[in-house]
Amino acid sequence: MNDLAVTKTLDVPGGKLSFDEGGKGRPIVLLHEGIADRRMWDREFSILAHDHRVVRYDLRGYGGSTPATSEYSPVRDLVALLDHLAVTRPLIVGPSVGGKIALDLTLANPERVGALLLIAPGYSGMDYDHVPGGKATFERDERLSQAAADAWAAGKLEEATEHLRQLWASSLTGGALELFRTMVRDNAKEIFEERSGRYETREGAPAAARLKEIRVPTRILVGDRDNPAMPHCANFLARGIAGAKVELVPGADHLLNLSRPGAFDTALREFVEGLPNPRE
Secondary structure (H helix, E strand, C coil), X not given: CCCXXXXXXXXXXXXXEEEEEECCXXXXXXXXXXXXXXXXXXXXXXXXXXXXXXXXXXXXXXXCCCXXXXXXXXXXXXXXXXXXXXXXXXXXXXXXXXXXXXXXXXHHCHHXXXXXXXXXXXXXXXXXXXXXXXXXXXXXXXXXXHHHHHHHHCCCHHHHHHHXXXXXXXXXXXXXXXXXXXXXXXXHHHHHHCCCHHHECCCCCXXXXXXXXXXXXXXXXXXXXXXXXXXXXXXXXXXXXXXXXXXXXXXXXXXXXXXXXXXXHHHHHHHHHCCCCCCC
């Protein structure tokens, strides 16, 4: 951890969230993917905290946050954190499942969100019919996901991790690849058993049917080496969200900021520069 960050915990119903905050300026909240934890933002946190107020946290059961043992809402967790820190209308960076949470928050509490930078985002109400080719588009996803689950069930964590790497992290090398493997190992019970996910609840209708309600500036990034379904999902969201734009990042996989950090930095900077001044 760097000297710009302060790691703390927040009590939430049934558990605790572990989070870092640092810096001053336009607020940015960094969510993480379902195959990672807040460490996926180690590099970006240090950089962004020089010019922004940056918050990152672990979802229930990931990293330093306690697993859920009863019903909970990821959206209510995020609202509780924003309230605790008095963060007003942040730019929320939401990759994968973090994008799903960001979209659900925007629909449930539109006044709480200033802008969305979504990275290969999931979304509630996701359906095979939303992408060209239907279920066939997801065949590779299903095969590798099942192989990973089978390997985990057989006590073969390294083999399970390799299947996930092939599916989601094919572009990672060096330290980024080692970080991915470490995060999978440390969060294996959440990733493979949905230890907390089984208790997750959602408020309101799914986002897939409500995209036209989203009125905040939205940019969507997706890598051309990601799961083949993800660009189609990104385009589906962009068609529904007014003014949303999709950027296809060459050479990037699902962990886009780790596989192509320079492209991520450029996209974030350009997006922020085009936003209106935050109302603090």
